[in-house]
Amino acid sequence: MxxxxxxxxxxxxxxxxxxxxxxxxxxxxxxxxxxxxxxxxxxxxxxxxxxxxxxxxxxxxxxxxxxxxxxxxxxxxxxxxxxxxxxxxxxxxxxxTNSPSFVAGFWDNPQRFVDMFESAEGAFRTGIGRPFGEINPTPVREVAMRIPLQVWARNALVPQALPQLPGVIEKLRDGGAACDIGCGAGAAPLAIAAAFPRSRVAGYDTWSAVLELAEEFRNEAGLTNVAFYNPERTPLPETPEFDLVITSDMLHDLPRPDLMAASVRKLIRPGGSWFIIDPDPRPTFDEDRLQPQAANQYGFSLAICLQSGTATPDGWGLGLRGLPEPALRELVMNAGFSEFERVQGISHPFNAYYVARP
Ligand SMILES: C[S@@+](CC[C@H](N)C(=O)[O-])C[C@H]1O[C@@H](n2cnc3c(N)ncnc32)[C@H](O)[C@@H]1O
Incomplete structure (x- = not known):
């Protein structure tokens, strides 16, 4: 029975x-x-x-x-x-593929998800993860620019997001400088460089294979006002050189996001803007577990973000949902910024947009 x-x-x-x-x-x-x-x-x-x-x-x-x-x-x-x-x-x-909401590219290479999740097994045993470039299989050219945040950067960053950051468009139009740290395949730097020919743009990423793709896309676009660097070989400048600094979906990945915030504080010009895109978790798990993206993102955290955030023994191991707004505010203010707020006028189902100013 x-x-x-x-x-x-x-x-x-x-x-x-x-x-x-x-x-x-x-x-x-x-x-x-x-x-x-x-x-x-x-x-x-x-x-x-x-x-x-x-x-x-x-x-x-x-x-x-x-x-x-x-x-x-x-x-x-x-x-x-x-x-x-x-x-x-x-x-x-x-x-x-020219729509900011294009998501189908997520499914281009499902095998990479199996590989990423399996790559977490070692970290479960040791508590020590691996840097981004070692977790991911070799990035595939066709896939790299079809990943949702890169699509958003290519199609929505300049027309929809930058106008919400007071003064940024004017500075870039007048020959200002911008950098994107953790730029992946370079969609954001390429979009800014193309839209503002007088600006100087830099993309930084520690994952060499993805930087090579960014460089290929730069060549194809024939842009000469943008360059890509690996900060392990060309360290981030320690002097105020940029009017706009972007970190998109990367702060929570870092073993020591406090050190990155301090670096951004040094390289941002007076009056400059640090545009931060990061997931939007609730501050306590009691609330966070009820969010629609929670199960999906705690899972991806194991596959990527938590591994990346524990890649060094001093890593904080924040994980994908480790920087709710109050924690991010504290991180930013501790680095010597004087303003931190949510950017009004841009919304996303699971990312939050913030701007910090020195
Ligand atoms: C989740 S991806 C986001 C890529 C891109 N910003 C986007 O929004 O599509 C995070 C990126 O940060 C890079 N990264 C991780 N640690 C970094 C560091 N210390 N400096 C620069 N880039 C880093 C990774 O290699 C990866 O390309």
Whole structure:
């Protein structure tokens, strides 16, 4: 006889179904991108499976199954007459790589997530993690610029975010200087350099392989007012040289974010702005566990951020959700900044935007 299902057992079954469903939907998003299905549906309104199959040059029966999966998951809108639509918000997220909300690139290389999570096993045993560049497999050129924050930097940083930082646009237009520390594949420095030809822009990252990609993208764009450096070889300047300093999704990754805050304080000019993008956790776990991104981000923390933050024996090991606003404020003010506030007018489902001034 089967034991009666308890509420708890039912909840765990639902959780398992949701976890599997998330993975499967992600893999189907990947298929849709690779097969050109989103492209085939973009700006065409509601379509039948036959329409989509014809537009993409694919088997109608397989396309129908994919459409049903995507509509059941909520990616596509189903109109109850056998037609499926990639509506405008979904187009931005899945079809349009020039949209700041494009997220489909997350699924380009799922194997890298398996590798990253497995790479945490050693750190569980020793408590010592590894620097960013050692955790991640070699960055893939096609993937590097399709990662959501790099997409956001390429498409939204200049038109949407910088205008919210008083005085920054004017300084860059008049030949000011900006740097992005932990720039990854260089989307932010490249976007700033392209938008402000008289500015001087620097991108710093300790992960050599990703810096090489940034340099390739710089060459392709033909930009001469931006340069990329590895601070382990070319240390950050210790004199005030930059009007704008960006750290995006990296402070919490550092073993010693206090040392980085002190470095930024030295290299920022009087009147300059330090633009900080970091996750937006709640200050206590009692509250934080209820946030929609908590489970996902505590997981990614194991795969990447906590490992990076414990890469040296003196590492604080903050983890991905280790810098809630009060802790970040304290860190910034202790480094000698006199102002710290949330930037108004920019929002994101799970990142917070702050500006600090000397
Ligand atoms: C999560 S990634 C964020 C990349 C990029 N800022 C973005 O928003 O897409 C963090 C980056 O910080 C870099 N990083 C880690 N420690 C660093 C350090 N001490 N100095 C400069 N970059 C560092 C890593 O190599 C990695 O590229």
């Amino acid at each position: 089967t034991a009666p299902a308890t509420d708890r057992a039912m909840a765990l079954q639902s959780l398992q179904a949701a976890a599997v469903g998330g993975l499967v939907t992600g893999l189907c998003i990947r298929l849709g991108g690779r097969l050109g299905l989103y492209e085939a549906m973009a700006q065409r309104g509601p379509m039948t499976a036959a329409d989509v199959a014809a537009a993409a040059g694919l088997s109608e029966r397989f396309v129908l199954e994919w459409l049903r999966q995507q509509a059941s998951a909520g990616v596509l809108v189903y109109s109850e007459d056998g037609r499926f639509e990639l509506d405008e918000p979904a187009r931005g997220m899945y079809a349009d």
